[in-house]
Amino acid sequence: MTAENPDLRIAQAATLQPITEIARRAGIPEAALIPYGTDKAKIDIAAVPPGDGPGRLVLVTAMSPTPAGEGKSTTTVGLADAFRLLGHRTMVALREPSLGPIMGIKGGATGGGHAQVVPMEDINLHFTGDFHAIQIANNTLAALVDNHIQQGNALDIDPRRIQWKRVLDVNDRALREVVIGLGGPGQGVPREDGFDIVVASEVMAILCLATDLADLQRRIGDVVVGLTRSREPVTVRDLQVDGAITMLLKDAIRPNLVQTLGGTPALVHGGPFANIAHGCNSLVATRLATSLAEVTVTEAGFGSDLGAEKFLDIKARTGGLRPDAVVLVATVRALKMHGGVAQGDLAAEDVEAALRGAENLARHAENIRRFGLEPVIALNRFPTDTEAELDAMLGWAREQGLRAALSEVWAEGGSGGVAVAEQVLEVIAAGGGRDFHPLYDPAEGIEASLRTIATEIYGAAEVQYVDAAPAALRRLQRNGWDTLPVCVAKTQYSFSDDASRLGAPRGHTLHVRDLVPKIGAGFVVALTGSIMTMPGLPREPAALRMGVDAQGRAVGLF
Incomplete structure (x- = not known):
């Protein structure tokens, strides 16, 4: 229709x-x-x-x-x-x-x-x-990571600790958690994987924060795709493919x-x-x-x-x-x-x-x-x-x-x-932004930055680190990544991490369930509440009302 x-x-x-x-x-x-x-x-x-x-x-x-x-x-x-x-x-x-x-x-x-x-x-x-280029660049990197493991794994990447996900610019909840590499030795190393939506990709963030092509390649090289078996970070530069990924994004x-x-x-x-x-x-x-x-x-x-x-x-x-x-x-x-x-x-x-x-x-x-x-x-x-x-x-x-x-x-x-x-x-x-200043100083650490955002912007009373967050916080501190700015992933409908709490709630708790370093982008993503990095479609998607007319023009797009 x-x-x-x-x-x-x-x-x-x-x-x-x-x-x-x-x-x-x-x-x-x-x-x-x-x-x-x-x-x-x-x-x-x-x-x-x-x-x-x-x-x-x-x-x-x-x-x-x-x-x-x-x-x-x-x-x-x-x-x-x-x-x-x-x-x-x-x-x-x-x-x-x-x-x-x-x-x-x-x-x-x-x-x-x-x-x-x-x-x-x-x-x-x-x-x-642009989005197609970002999607291809992201997924080419994912393929190169898995190929490196398949072809001898010279960097000793731990397949259980790969943090680089594939992406797709469609809401597809079925792809949030997948298993890849099934079908025998020739199909790769079986492991758990997942998809994010393209707009959550670190490649997207890097493209939007890079100052020029050289900075783009530097940031791509800094991307951490996972950890070795000895828990050391593995970067795109270690894989020697930062040039190839940048080439896919040059336009x-x-x-x-x-x-x-x-x-x-x-x-x-x-x-x-x-x-x-x-x-x-x-x-x-x-x-x-x-x-x-x-x-x-x-x-x-x-x-x-x-x-x-x-x-x-x-x-x-x-x-x-x-x-x-x-x-x-x-x-x-x-x-x-x-x-x-x-x-x-x-x-x-x-x-x-x-x-x-x-x-x-x-x-x-x-x-x-x-x-x-x-x-x-x-x-x-x-x-x-x-x-x-x-x-x-x-x-x-x-x-x-x-x-x-x-x-x-x-x-x-x-x-x-x-x-x-x-x-x-x-x-x-009257002076505009002459008094502008950021809210927090990242040098004080992720915990201080999150506490400032939660209490001053969200009206929260405290921040709790749950699920994978405590271990992730220790990894950030061990690798010296805890002084990066923080990018909070949170529901847009509420100041809290609960979408049903409307108005201007105060005194609530911000629940941080994971901390994901995005070193190329230059920030750490704090996943809160039940926020998903791959959304799902509603019961009646807008796609049901879309089509084309006899001249090939879009119909139902809004």
């Missing part, structure tokens, strides 16, 4: 400008473009002359979302178009969508309505092949240039999830945008407790970035859900529930201020919102001393985001 979707209809009806014109607007010479048709291109950064930057950097984050999302990408795109309408040379930097949520429940990640990056269906599907590291419906240049590159990875687009794309544009608008996945915290503590630290302003996306429907309304009843007016749910939004605003930044709340309007609900929430924000404005970019494009943009410009004029 297929279904019509207004976002797709709007995107398909748009007349796109030639990508050469979009590049000219961004200050990118045609000689630096590697075209993929007429409306998208990769960029050879070496051929781009230095800009006047760094320009202003605006980070878009959100409150704790509902399962369908709150329109953060839509707000990001519309806000960029609004800055351009106000006369500022603007670029937007976004992540690439994963096929997992596209075919699952959440849909794509190109925005919506009249605030989209286009060509929407290309970007949401195979785009320029993928180049940023992708597209455009918004409003004609704003857009860099869409990289795509780690924020609940199981660090949730930010590539550093090379963000740096390129800030070097060329007066204002760059970027986003970090899910709420401030996930994507924004990782942007500010990992990406900004790695890349020397300093946000000048933060936009905090909120919706009436998410506020009502955190105020106790069931998901199926969110369309009914309930001002009191929205006000109760505002405790979640208040916590997110508090989080942003902990980094020395001042949030601007963008109340993203949905068709089911009533004037009473919207007025109540804008009034609540004023009473809390928070800047807030209604965002109507889905319906109106950039003009619907001008009110938010003007608030952001006021923050920038």
